């Protein structure tokens with residue numbers, strides 16, 4: 001089955017074309033025909049396409065809206081110059097969408113029909129910055145490919161539907177949960193699920209035996225406690241603002257700060273919230289950048305004090321969550337790193353793990369240093385009772401596989 005995977009944002013769409021079926025999934029030889037992104041949709045859009053042979057191409061085109069962008073994409077994917085071998089729109093058999101918020105309603109990936117569209121719409125108030133764009137992407141794909149091509153929604157929140165009440169309820173008046181669905185939902189679920197699944201394969205474990213802490217450290221960062229293969233706690237909450245320190249998000253803080261900052265700085269509450277989302281985290285502390293690579297260079301080469309501080313706070317918060325989740329899980333078999341930072345920075349991994357020897361985690365510096373650029377493997381020394389791993393996340397692959405499963409009815 002040839003599947004177009006779409007991750008639609010406000011003015012961007014990330015895409016991938018994956019060929020998969022039951023046999024390919026079993027043998028782990030799904031084929032990725034092409035991937036890339038379209039940015040600045042609505043103006044002179046920048047299109048980057050990476051082909052399966054490793055070559056990439058960058059071009060611009062005037063794409064006035066999401067519909068035009070997806071139409072261009074479908075045209076390109078099925079053209080000879082794309083190198084996909086797909087010759088007509090009918091060669092795209094299904095579309096898989098990353099949808100951010102499934103609320104309490106969507107616990108797994110589903111075939112998109114009118115009721116599902118309504119369900120995604122109903123969750124717009126929980127994810128006003130994401131769900132509307134996801135809906136636009138679905139509508140654009142339907143226009144480009146026709147209503148006959150099945151589309152599947154894969155929700156970022158779904159993996160966390162197994163959180164128990166003690167983990168998902170805030171300690172605020174209970175009627176607020178009933179009246180407004182205020183609770184912790186968690187995000188990055190597709191990523192945590194992808195990491196856990198791959199870890200399970202690499203260690204030849206049964207699903208029920210997977211007891212790990214996954215750390216997705218990218219621009220957004222979250223931790224997840226996984227027991228028996230399911231999520232029992234995660235660091236993001238009602239929105240992706242809670243939890244770890246991120247590129248531009250503060251993560252955990254005292255809620256009383258909102259009003260205090262608003263009063264002191266003459267800002268509205270929504271301006272403060274925007275500050276916590278887009279001017280905080282690594283960027284806010286360092287005053288320099290949200291990019292961990294640049295921050296490490298500033299700290300190591302130029303000894304910038306605030307760059308160092310940002311890194312320290314980032315690593316300390318992550319280590320605290322590992323400690324908390326060890327308690328939540330009653331011990332774990334491994335801490336598993338993924339995301340742009342988790343997959344590429346041996347230094348950050350080492351700093352997060354430093355001081356966890358009491359918990360049985362002993363880092364093998366050489367193994368850690370070798371695990372960069374998409375490599376997977378263990379970097380704790382042989383015999384560590386708490387192992388450390390790098391397992392690159394592959395959300396697009398999981399979305400493609402879910403799409404195949406849902407469309408074909410196979411589980």
Ligand code: ADP
Pocket residue numbers: 217218219220247290291292293294296339340341344345
């Ligand atoms: P997103 O969450 O947007 O998908 P990524 O998972 O690509 O983002 O992660 C982006 C982050 O990964 C950035 O902070 C970037 O600096 C960091 N990163 C990528 N490569 C390295 C590296 N070699 N060392 C340190 N950080 C890196």
